[in-house]
Amino acid sequence: MSEDLYPDALLALARDTSHAGRLEAHDASATADNPLCGDRVTIDVTLKGNGIAEVRHHTRGCVLCRAAASILAAKAEGSSRAAIAVAEAAVRAMLEKGDDLHGAWQELIVFNQVAPHKSRHGCVLLPFRAMSEALS
Amino acid sequence: MTAFDVERLRAEFPILGRSFDGIPLHYLDNAATSQTPLAVLDAVRRHETENRANVLRGIHRLAEAATAAYENARQTVARYLNARSPAEIIFCSGTTAAINLVARTLGERFVAGEEVAVSHLEHHSNILPWQLLRDRRGVAVTVIDVTPDGRIDVAHLERILTKRTRLVAITHVSNVTGAVTDMAAVVVAARRVGALVLVDGAQRAPHGPIDVQALDVDFYAFSGHKVYGPNGIGVLWGRRALLDAMPPFLGGGEMIKTVTFERSTYADVPHRFEAGTPPIAQAVGLGAALDWVIKLDSAMVESHLTGLTERILVGLQDVDRGRNIIRVIGPTGLQARMPVVSFSVAGAHPHDICQLLDRYGCALRGGHHCAQPLMDRFDVAGTTRASLAPYNNREDVDAFIAGLDKALKKLL
Numbered sequence: 001m002s003e004d005l006y007p008d009a010l011l012a013l014a015r016d017t018s019h020a021g022r023l024e025a026h027d028a029s030a031t032a033d034n035p036l037c038g039d040r041v042t043i044d045v046t047l048k049g050n051g052i053a054e055v056r057h058h059t060r061g062c063v064l065c066r067a068a069a070s071i072l073a074a075k076a077e078g079s080s081r082a083a084i085a086v087a088e089a090a091v092r093a094m095l096e097k098g099d100d101l102h103g104a105w106q107e108l109i110v111f112n113q114v115a116p117h118k119s120r121h122g123c124v125l126l127p128f129r130a131m132s133e134a135l136s
Numbered sequence: 137m138t139a140f141d142v143e144r145l146r147a148e149f150p151i152l153g154r155s156f157d158g159i160p161l162h163y164l165d166n167a168a169t170s171q172t173p174l175a176v177l178d179a180v181r182r183h184e185t186e187n188r189a190n191v192l193r194g195i196h197r198l199a200e201a202a203t204a205a206y207e208n209a210r211q212t213v214a215r216y217l218n219a220r221s222p223a224e225i226i227f228c229s230g231t232t233a234a235i236n237l238v239a240r241t242l243g244e245r246f247v248a249g250e251e252v253a254v255s256h257l258e259h260h261s262n263i264l265p266w267q268l269l270r271d272r273r274g275v276a277v278t279v280i281d282v283t284p285d286g287r288i289d290v291a292h293l294e295r296i297l298t299k300r301t302r303l304v305a306i307t308h309v310s311n312v313t314g315a316v317t318d319m320a321a322v323v324v325a326a327r328r329v330g331a332l333v334l335v336d337g338a339q340r341a342p343h344g345p346i347d348v349q350a351l352d353v354d355f356y357a358f359s360g361h362k363v364y365g366p367n368g369i370g371v372l373w374g375r376r377a378l379l380d381a382m383p384p385f386l387g388g389g390e391m392i393k394t395v396t397f398e399r400s401t402y403a404d405v406p407h408r409f410e411a412g413t414p415p416i417a418q419a420v421g422l423g424a425a426l427d428w429v430i431k432l433d434s435a436m437v438e439s440h441l442t443g444l445t446e447r448i449l450v451g452l453q454d455v456d457r458g459r460n461i462i463r464v465i466g467p468t469g470l471q472a473r474m475p476v477v478s479f480s481v482a483g484a485h486p487h488d489i490c491q492l493l494d495r496y497g498c499a500l501r502g503g504h505h506c507a508q509p510l511m512d513r514f515d516v517a518g519t520t521r522a523s524l525a526p527y528n529n530r531e532d533v534d535a536f537i538a539g540l541d542k543a544l545k546k547l548l
């Protein structure tokens with residue numbers, strides 16, 4: 001049922017603007033587009049050592065995309081590049097194969113109802129794509 | 137029949153009886169693909185069970201019957217468009233293929249510095265073929281603006297066409313705004329500079345026969361799957377003299393007169409442009425679909441659909457409740473429009489709206505509708521679109537409006 005796709009926790013994350021915006025003085029930045037729907041996410045990051053210091057996302061997208069951007073931006077701060085890659089792989093495996101998150105960021109569980117809706121996987125993954133492009 | 141008997145019509149479309157977990161389907165995505173009536177399904181099945189064979193070359197009786205059925209479908213299309221001759225009807229896979237065919241044949245004669253004018257309302261399938269031509273031939277693509285209510289800006293059109301404009305490639309009805317183009321004004325402006333006119337009729341063709349002679353245009357394209365017919369089939373109509381002068385597009389069987397390794401000669405139109413085995417059963421289905429449309433009482437259908445369009449427009453205002461969050465992208469009145477209504481909602485994404493509407497059995501389209509330049513023009517990432525067919529009823533519209541209200545309560 002579609003409505004399970006939108007639990008209150010997810011809607012709250014989509015409305016959360018605490019990491020929304022741009023970082024003027026970023027060390028890395030990338031924009032990812034979803035050609036299917038025109039959604040667009042820009043991720044700006046500042047780096048500290050091997051990890052991420054600060055993240056901001058500028059997101060024009062649906063609830064799923066905005067919630068994913070909120071989680072990603074909040075959790076990435078203070079994380080290593082490796083931890084971000086693990087989170088991306090885990091959320092992808094949850095969507096595509098129904099795997100559980102195995103210790104990756106548990107906040108991502110809000111997307112577990114998205115798995116059967118293949119056309120929406122890209123919405124959740126778009127911010128991760130922007131992040132991995134920014135870090136590459 | 138005193139009133140339009142929509143329930144009787146619905147009975148001809150088995151798919152409309154589907155439900156999901158007890159919730160009936162409300163199919164409001166007809167501009168993407170319309171549903172197909174039993175008359176079409178039966179005609180295709182009958183052809184495939186009784187007359188399936190390849191066309192044109194066979195001697196045996198099935199081949200003759202299949203050829204007759206295929207050419208008969210061509211005649212039906214010619215009648216639907218009021219073409220001078222069935223030879224002006226080229227079967228292809230759809231509107232996209234039809235427009236590309238013109239770009240790849242007629243277009244190849246255009247030279248650097250000449251222009252093709254398109255409008256801001258176009259579907260990507262009437263933009264990309266011309267951009268590709270621009271890249272191949274150095275032809276410029278100029279853009280006719282739209283008015284704030286999503287119509288062709290005729291005054292701008294008159295300004296932007298020049299003596300260098302070879303072709304105006306323009307939509308008859310916008311798949312986003314539903315606006316009907318003032319084709320007479322387009323033709324007058326095009327003729328003044330000596331340009332040809334190609335019409336993307338994908339969204340006009342489902343709404344009844346078209347008179348290409350009265351329109352006085354040069355090319356007309358549409359798709360079978362939007363006129364209650366099969367997919368994989370579409371039509372390019374062109375003026376005979378233009379088609380006769382166009383070089384072949386795809387090479388292969390059926391499009392030749394003689395072939396040697398040194399030199400080949402090509403079949404006359406329309407077969408010159410129908411290389412290979414064509415979509416035969418699909419053509420038969422398309423013929424049946426157009427016959428089905430012709431039999432509808434067009435005045436009754438029109439008033440039925442105008443009533444439902446008004447119900448949508450009023451319903452959107454009700455859901456808005458004076459909040460000014462819902463913006464109709466396109467005409468807000470009922471004049472010179474087809475039953476296609478697009479809108480954006482401040483703070484709610486079309487895909488989220490459509491996903492929630494799906495829960496109420498409502499099938500709508502959300503996104504850029506293959507018209508990204510138009511989305512940019514109206515400064516929206518996408519819209520939610522309801523598009524009607526004669527078999528839609530009040531329940532469909534009411535379920536959509538009630539569902540939208542609930543969806544927005546959740547999302548906003």
Ligand SMILES: Cc1ncc(COP(=O)(O)O)c(C=O)c1O
Binds near residue numbers: 167168
């Ligand atoms: C106005 C318009 N033009 C062209 C097309 C392309 O049609 P097809 O995909 O059948 O080639 C569509 C369909 O979406 C359309 O709405």
